[in-house]
Amino acid sequence: MKVDQELIKKVAENARLNLSKKELDEFLPQFKEIIENFSKLDNLDTKNIKPSFQPIELNNVFRDDISKKSLTQEEALRNTKHKKDGYFKGPRII
Amino acid sequence: MKVKDFTKEVRSGNIDIIEHTQKIIEEAKKINKDYNYFNVISEELALQQAKKLKEKIKKDNKGKLLGVPISVKDCICVKDIETTSGSRILKGYKPLFNATVIQKVIDEGGIIIGKTSQDEFGFGGFNTNVGLDYKIPRNPIDKERVTGGSSGGAAGFTKITKYAHLALAESTGGSIVNPASFCGVVGLCPTYGLVSRYGLIDYANSLDKIGGIAKNVEDVDLLLDVIKGHDENDSTSLDKELNKYKDIKKIGIIKEAFNVDDEIKDKIIARIDELGVKYEYISMPISVEYGIPTYYLIAPSEASTNLAKYCGMRYGIHGELNETYNEYFAKVRSNNFGKEAKRRIMIGTFARMAGYRDAYYLKAMKVRTLIINEYQKAFKKFDLLLSPTIPITAPKIKDIDKLSIIENYMIDMLTVGPNLAGLPHISVNVGNNKENMPIGAMFIGNYLDEKKLIEVGKRISLN
Numbered sequence: 001m002k003v004d005q006e007l008i009k010k011v012a013e014n015a016r017l018n019l020s021k022k023e024l025d026e027f028l029p030q031f032k033e034i035i036e037n038f039s040k041l042d043n044l045d046t047k048n049i050k051p052s053f054q055p056i057e058l059n060n061v062f063r064d065d066i067s068k069k070s071l072t073q074e075e076a077l078r079n080t081k082h083k084k085d086g087y088f089k090g091p092r093i094i
Numbered sequence: 095m096k097v098k099d100f101t102k103e104v105r106s107g108n109i110d111i112i113e114h115t116q117k118i119i120e121e122a123k124k125i126n127k128d129y130n131y132f133n134v135i136s137e138e139l140a141l142q143q144a145k146k147l148k149e150k151i152k153k154d155n156k157g158k159l160l161g162v163p164i165s166v167k168d169c170i171c172v173k174d175i176e177t178t179s180g181s182r183i184l185k186g187y188k189p190l191f192n193a194t195v196i197q198k199v200i201d202e203g204g205i206i207i208g209k210t211s212q213d214e215f216g217f218g219g220f221n222t223n224v225g226l227d228y229k230i231p232r233n234p235i236d237k238e239r240v241t242g243g244s245s246g247g248a249a250g251f252t253k254i255t256k257y258a259h260l261a262l263a264e265s266t267g268g269s270i271v272n273p274a275s276f277c278g279v280v281g282l283c284p285t286y287g288l289v290s291r292y293g294l295i296d297y298a299n300s301l302d303k304i305g306g307i308a309k310n311v312e313d314v315d316l317l318l319d320v321i322k323g324h325d326e327n328d329s330t331s332l333d334k335e336l337n338k339y340k341d342i343k344k345i346g347i348i349k350e351a352f353n354v355d356d357e358i359k360d361k362i363i364a365r366i367d368e369l370g371v372k373y374e375y376i377s378m379p380i381s382v383e384y385g386i387p388t389y390y391l392i393a394p395s396e397a398s399t400n401l402a403k404y405c406g407m408r409y410g411i412h413g414e415l416n417e418t419y420n421e422y423f424a425k426v427r428s429n430n431f432g433k434e435a436k437r438r439i440m441i442g443t444f445a446r447m448a449g450y451r452d453a454y455y456l457k458a459m460k461v462r463t464l465i466i467n468e469y470q471k472a473f474k475k476f477d478l479l480l481s482p483t484i485p486i487t488a489p490k491i492k493d494i495d496k497l498s499i500i501e502n503y504m505i506d507m508l509t510v511g512p513n514l515a516g517l518p519h520i521s522v523n524v525g526n527n528k529e530n531m532p533i534g535a536m537f538i539g540n541y542l543d544e545k546k547l548i549e550v551g552k553r554i555s556l557n
Contacts, residue, residue, distance in 0.1 A: 055462075
């Protein structure tokens, strides 16, 4: 597995993080160290083994389609600074 | 004083709830100047609750936690109290509701005294990865040393307070037992799903568990009794009761886990010898050797999706809206996540990316199955498994920066196993090393076998 600046930049972009030059320089050797450690898992044979997305088997939970009390519009907007006419206001798209 | 004795005193009128609440708040404020255990001390709320309770007990003095001060790890939502999970990106966020565990504690008469320090979003084993603008909590026994993490404030304050007190903590890969061990108190992490996660700020959903830290085993047992139980607001909540207590016949000592300092090994084995329960060594190579890479793929993968929602829009920190949305989100995130949060977002994003997903994320999920199977095989033969909680005692804060990333992550070596498998585990103090720093022993039980952990904890603990 080739770990280089390009890969780090690509990952950062996907994660919506702007990394400074200093951060990039710091992350690169760390990423190499981490991914090398991860490759240890290749020693284990996992053919025919099912993945455990949860530690305990879970069942689907269903409930009747009945409306319940939820946050009011005013409450839902209480923690934001950016609102307009009862809506969240976001940054422009283009 | 044990919590049970404290509530008796409250009931009989020997302790005034308001005065007592004031005292512990004053103590918390004073201690916080040197030790940084609290992100928020919720004085107003606590006194308001105390006054209400004082009125209420004139008519009805029921409540398992009557007047008991409760500290809350910052990642658990308390209505109207700033809740940031120790991160600047959530600065100013005041939840509109209580987490289920908070409501349960309040309903039993508990008094919320504040939000305790943690590694940002739970990302650490030393509590040195605090968010930007937050201070590192200091070990109650030696201020130069770490509390452990990520529930460091919970464990530190539990150790240092003179008053009856319970701490709500949370574990993803060991964050309850780790600081409990480093600070010399008791930490109990329950079976995955036993305690509702509703109102918990997620780190990694398939791993997060809310549990308790207390001065002694009886206290932590009482807290679990209050907070456990099915919750329809949490889709991963278990609808099962704890197993009834059955005699502990045989304990399995995890062989690979005892490659640690002789001092740690000797103290634990000496205590288990005194216990008089049969034990045998058992080899658990997958859990101990492969736990770290498995955990550090799964947990950051889940974390990176959970943290995607923090972008300065609906709550928490906000920026100026004069850029396009991608620029705005990236700027808010880059300026307000701490270093380890960025690192884990990067690792998790990478592991889930097209082309790498099968080799890393899915592979780790399969190894997790092997780890679960390894434990299940062990529990056919043993009632409980034993290992040191942490391979070392609390290191100095200044030495943490010298560790490489993997060395840093290795602190979780013994705790990630039971966490990946969702198994309950307890850490109790079994003595101190030469430098007077606490040594913790960790017992791991099978699913819903918390009563066995409580029993063995009571018998072996020096707390």
